[in-house]
Amino acid sequence: VNRTDNAVWFSFADICMPPRSQQDYLALVQQYNIIIVSHVPKLTENNKNILMLFIRFIDVLYDAKIVLIFSAAASVDAIFADVMHID
16 A cells, blocks of 8 residues: 555555455545555456445545546456446
8 A cells, every 4th residue: 555645545456355344435535535546357247245345435435526546457348347248
């Protein structure tokens, strides 16, 4: 984890793979205006728990109007394509 006064940078594995609650994410948005997440994988049916954590994380950031910057293995549409059956 790298951080400044108003920004923090996590790998996807650190922020979305260990069990986390919405309260964990709320604590982040109270401290930082910008959150960076690197190495977001393409999500599949096999990792629905991770997908749900990622969605909860994004919802909290959106509600708090936090800037999210992320790097991913695929485009935004393709990250969820296998789960949502989007082509």
